[in-house]
Amino acid sequence: MSLWNKLFGLSIASGLLLTPVPLAAQDTVLDPASSVKIDLPADSPLTLISTSMGESRATARGGAIVLDLHMALTLRNGGFKHVRGVTLLITAQEFAPGGKGSVARPSIDVPPGQNFSLPVDIRLVRPVQQTGGPLVRVQLDGVLFDDLSFYGPNKLNSQRAMTFWEVEAQRDRAYFKQALQARGENGLRQEILASLARQADRPQLDVSVSRNGRAVGAAVPATEHMAQFAFLNLPNTPVKPVEGWAAISGNEARSPRVEVINQSGKPVRYVEIGWLVKDKQGQEYAAGSVPASEPAMVLPAGHGASLLQDTALKFSRAGRPIEIESMTGFVSQVEFADGHVWVPSRQDLNASPLLRILAPSPEEQRLADIYSKKGLTALTTELSRY
């Protein structure tokens, strides 16, 4: 660039700087073709039928751009088996590098040739910058079929998550079917009403999670102490928690670590510990879970392992911090090396405080929703479907 060109550019830039910039929000309807890229593998059992962008908009506010994407993807089961679950991977690297999202639809029963839809609702914020290419990328991460076989790249370990949801769904469908058979429609109604009451009463926490990046030399809060987990030992659990700790300071829990022993006769490749916290008023909450830290873990029969995570979790409720008084752990999920998944039985849940504290399974939530919107007849029809 010549000197005169640079001077001209400079004068234009100065002029722009001196011009007051109107800051009114400017709405732009998004163009799906340029905003979102949807990738399904060529051999995918699902085909994309249509994409609706609904009320999706881009809004400029000051120096930031806010994108509200409200998409509905219509997909067709082009395979030969019933689809039980689907997971889509969502990435927006220009907005949120270092994070990824997914949208899953478990507890479905889509026969071959049938369409179904999946909503994707995202809000993205970033400073205004010139960029090219799509803003959001949607990829298929996995499809689970009714025989528990799986298709997909599985970058998010969605096979494990969807298998777990499906095993829970089978457990809960069997429980409600059994209630119907043994105690008739009144028995089923009582069970579903109890489930709805638990869902309404269950206290829920807001949580923030960050990698445990306390700076070297940074002061440890004076209130921080190591707190030990108490454990709920469920009968028939294949893996037994032995001991565990986490650093607690006020409403923050950091770096949980739990020692477990495989007491089953089979090798295990994944364990997850459910995590309950009690506040100073004695109210108990489902805080989260501590998963196995090694993605490729193999825990032979009779051997022990440590589950540890280097993250910090902060708990609050309605905007107010929850002071952690004590913690309880229990084995919530085990995956054996042969792919079979263990979850606590309905009897285990009934005989412990877990049924009251934990969120219901997706299937129980769906069945309760059918009852509350369509009534008992619709629920019994649904239970008789499969």
Added chain:
Amino acid sequence: MKHPGEIDLALLAGGEVGRVRRFSLERHLRACSECGEKVTQLQALRAEVADFEPADLNWTLLAAEMRANIRLGLEAGACVRSAGIARGWNPRLTLAFASLLLIVGASFLLRDSRLQPASPVHAVTQSAAPVLESSGAGIEFRSGSGSMMLLNRPGVVASQTVSAGGEIRARYVDGDTGAVTINNVSLE
């Protein structure tokens, strides 16, 4: 007698002024019953407000909204800073601005593109630790000045679960289809 402003009196009532300012205000109050009365009223009001708790106020939503507004405000502030300068003729300000332009111009002409520093946006992105947060509205991942939030459907109550491995899930039943949707956001 020159009276202190309302803001100073309110800050004094809340015990939020520095030592020097407090000394001068208290000296004024000793001689001025009118201002003394105002401070007493403000202190009483403050005590009353401290016990007041509005019913059904969603603190989480309020906090999320305030955070978003602060972030957007900072961005907007960076843009409008120059607009105030052009408001009126001020020879000293003009001279200072001309000097600044000269420096900017010189650095623009003499700069070496190979040594160009990262933009402020990227600098912020690198320094802020990524964080995941759940609220009634959905799950948000924030990294520097950018963010991604998977939204819950309006009007639904989502069940949230958290993994110490660095992920949050929100699950809800879609009112239209009766199907369950599970949103998940994780730290990489």
